[in-house]
Amino acid sequence: MTIWLSAGLIFTFAAIAFTLFRYGNMRCEGVSPAHPLVFIAILFTSGLDVGLIMFPLTEFGTYADIAANPEYGFTNPLAIEFGFWGFLIWGFYFLTCFYFCVLEPKVRFFEIGIIKFLNNLVIIGTCAFTAYLLFSNLPWYLADVADKENAQYIFGSLVLMVIGIAAFSSTDIKYVKILSVGSSLLFLTLVLFLWLGSFQESNSLLNYLNTLGFITGYFTNIEKFMLPINDYHEFYLYWWFAWSIMIGQFTARFVGGMKTYQVMIAMIVVPSIPIALWFSILYQYHQNEWPITNIMNWAMVFVGITFVINSLDSLIRLYTDNLGFTVARLGRAKYWFGNFAILSLLTMAFQGDFLEIQWIGALVILIYFLCFGYILLSRNKLRNSLSG
Numbered sequence: 001m002t003i004w005l006s007a008g009l010i011f012t013f014a015a016i017a018f019t020l021f022r023y024g025n026m027r028c029e030g031v032s033p034a035h036p037l038v039f040i041a042i043l044f045t046s047g048l049d050v051g052l053i054m055f056p057l058t059e060f061g062t063y064a065d066i067a068a069n070p071e072y073g074f075t076n077p078l079a080i081e082f083g084f085w086g087f088l089i090w091g092f093y094f095l096t097c098f099y100f101c102v103l104e105p106k107v108r109f110f111e112i113g114i115i116k117f118l119n120n121l122v123i124i125g126t127c128a129f130t131a132y133l134l135f136s137n138l139p140w141y142l143a144d145v146a147d148k149e150n151a152q153y154i155f156g157s158l159v160l161m162v163i164g165i166a167a168f169s170s171t172d173i174k175y176v177k178i179l180s181v182g183s184s185l186l187f188l189t190l191v192l193f194l195w196l197g198s199f200q201e202s203n204s205l206l207n208y209l210n211t212l213g214f215i216t217g218y219f220t221n222i223e224k225f226m227l228p229i230n231d232y233h234e235f236y237l238y239w240w241f242a243w244s245i246m247i248g249q250f251t252a253r254f255v256g257g258m259k260t261y262q263v264m265i266a267m268i269v270v271p272s273i274p275i276a277l278w279f280s281i282l283y284q285y286h287q288n289e290w291p292i293t294n295i296m297n298w299a300m301v302f303v304g305i306t307f308v309i310n311s312l313d314s315l316i317r318l319y320t321d322n323l324g325f326t327v328a329r330l331g332r333a334k335y336w337f338g339n340f341a342i343l344s345l346l347t348m349a350f351q352g353d354f355l356e357i358q359w360i361g362a363l364v365i366l367i368y369f370l371c372f373g374y375i376l377l378s379r380n381k382l383r384n385s386l387s388g
Helices: 002-023 036-046 056-064 077-085 087-107 113-141 151-169 174-202 205-219 231-252 260-288 294-323 332-351 357-377 379-387
Strands: 027-029 256-259
Touching (some): 002 231, 002 260, 027 087, 036 256, 036 260, 077 205, 113 294, 151 332, 174 260, 174 294, 205 260, 231 357
């Protein structure tokens, strides 16, 4: 699995470099172009899930324990957390967004029957994994609820409610922009809320800026994040691959006439800024052992849930459009129940270890290679269509 992942990473980074070199000034426009700020909001909230909110506080301690994990010793825990979530790996989304915006209308690789089936299998499986992550992390953040005898039923009911809301919101495209912009504003509010809380503890902007400066440990060691550091990093990278095709396919429709290099900046640089700000605040709380109050926990859970709803909404709409299982064809009730039932069952499959996100990521890498081979076979036709 490590060799397969490494091959996928090398190919992906080479393809990104070639795309910028060959098509850097090409104008890109999707079928439903949106304002750049709306495009970024859609990207940020669709391309992330609850893990962004809930994982860091559970992981900083592991990255700091270099006695048990010496492979993390080359930099600080904040830089490692950022490396697992920011900057370079957003290039996966950039590459697939460019492909679906510019190349797929000419290549039509994803219209091939078996590829369409595999792509939608990936989307549905990753949707379920997103819901499973929410379920598995709720006990850590809501410890008071987790201590109750019926906690599993409470958390399970909450996750089912989230799936139900997402299935309903996916019935109308207007909800996508509303959810994306709303989720982004909620996230920024959460960042401000914890930031103000940290000031009550340290009363110093300088302390926060010093903590933020630890992010530079990522950029000075960026080459170390280009291949798997260990099995846990491998899990993250497969996870990003699993998301990459569907996020590129979804966001490509909203590209609003930007040049390729501008799309790259919007998809790699811009989302990394709020991630760096958020992780730095959480790292301050971790380092100083400041208490996370109940209201903070509930705020993080609430924002995490909106991210999950937003992601599931986008992805449900994507695979139902691909398969033709639309509201117009099935009716709102059948559409809602079908998606709710499928995602609920698959979420339980992840909980029972019947599925793993690494398998889905490995399948996506295979699709990358198959698509590249198909492009090579049809390169003359593609070259003529792009030059024309």
